[in-house]
Amino acid sequence: MTILSTDHAHSLVGTDFSEKNLKAVLNGLPGVDAVGLEARAADLGTRSIKTSSKAWAIDKIISLIDLTTLEGADTPGKVHSLAAKGMLPDPSDTATPRVAALCVYGDMVGHAVDALGTLHGDPDAGLISIAAVATAFPSGRSSRAIKLADTRDAVAAGADEIDMVIDRSAFLSGRLGLVFEEIQAVKQSCVRTDGTSAHLKVILETGELNTYDNVRMASWLAMLAGGDFIKTSTGKVAPAATLPVTLLMLEAVRDWHAQTGQKVGVKPAGGIRTSKDAIKYLVTVSETVGEEWLTPHLFRFGASSLLNDVLLQRQKLSTGHYSGPDYVTID
């Protein structure tokens, strides 16, 4: 029998997921040493990456990208061109790996399914998943019923992954029980009619949580509630993903794994635009939770413009001369 993630949560919180019990666990987390955290993150960003490692890192980054378009102006055509790019990122070099997933709004999932065709599937098998943002993304300001319906719609349309936002209003006003219940309810809505379930990514929107202590608390709350992934940001709020915040979330994931044996994924999203930045994240992952986390089921980059920069670097490595924006698509 598989152990449900709630079993892990019960072992930490007790039989009753009351707000009082949750707070007892979350308030018991040690405070974050902000200076130490930022110094550690800055230190991880100074690693020198040599050519062969860089070539490996660049292909790895591409295979971990959630190629994203989350605009009010998204059209079916835009989703189709995004899918085309995800399937064949660099037409001048067919050895370029595919991206891990496409990340779109719920109403665009059907178009993404059409566009991917037979290449829609598990990124572990070299195919491309479809992630949909749900629960009144990006603000999360609507009723529970609407959020759950939003989630069910996206799953029914064929989404493999759901990116939900937590209720920051409830979190910041101390109603942790409400946040917890909502994540659990969305997790329930991810279950398909055949009993399988879409993966749930929980967006903490760290730019609105104000303190590192809050980020640590929210990470644990999301994992206790059964999130398969914890994700930094929507990309609509500045600051989005930063290296210290991602490091902190990776540490939470590492500690959770040590206590429960369960592996939870991390997805920094927003603000990662260059291969140089992305490589810093790879270093941080492998030095914090280990290299086994560098797979599409445990680590993702939420990005749109990152892919072009990575492709330029890839072309530089393969041709030996600098490439330019004329040699990648305009998204």
Next chain:
Amino acid sequence: MSRLAVPKTYKLFIGGKFPRSESGRVYEILSTKGDFVANAALASRKDLRDSVVAARSALSSWSGATAYNRGQVLYRIAEVLEGRRAQFIEEIVSVEGATAAAAAKQVDDAIDLWVWYAGWADKYTQVAGNANPVSGPYFNLSVPEPTGVVAVIAPQASGSLLGLVSVIAPVLAGANTVVAVPRFDAPLTAISFAEVLATSDVPSGVVNIITGKPAELAPWFASHADVNALDLAGAGDLDWVDLQIAAAETLMRVLPPVEGVPAASLARITAFTETKTVWHTKSLI
């Protein structure tokens, strides 16, 4: 009472900022007598790459500005340059071993040349463009448009300021953005000139100056897919045929080396323009 001199750190000029070389390298600038004058940053290919990125991102706003506005910005540079004559004369005397009179003449010539090119900024299209004669009820117009990002190797044996101005000014007048490698053994005036640019309304990234060895940097320019034209004015001592071959890979425009300082000419402006020809109906029926 004697005063302790405060030596100046000469750095690169990339995207409106004055960074040190990414490589951390510097080289010594000596006077003609062999005395130490200053350290200058020795640019690497990554500094070159960053400069091209800066020049590319500055291109749309610089080429999109009105020609009149570009001309005014170029005049402004001449004004600020005039106000700092003394500093340039001192740098030329100390490094190039010129007499004060010769140095003053070089600075004046550079300012005059700059003003000459500034004047062309809103006039070269009228001269180089044309309404072509056609036998039909439509207009046919040819207009010169900027080539894009231009890399230049400044003259390596002539006056350092005049040489730099003679290759940068026509590129800017034609609404291109530029990455320049100044004279290797006398780069001080180039970096002081960058300070003039930084305080003269020139948008950041329009001019980038990287001090370094032309032999080391030129091949990276020639093979760079995001450089649109390469002016080899000061590359006479290099194997510039190979550079032309590398540049041909990406259909880059190349101007061959010249002896001394390139003379002021409209041809140097139009060398970095592309002619666009369009037709338009004479009237709507």
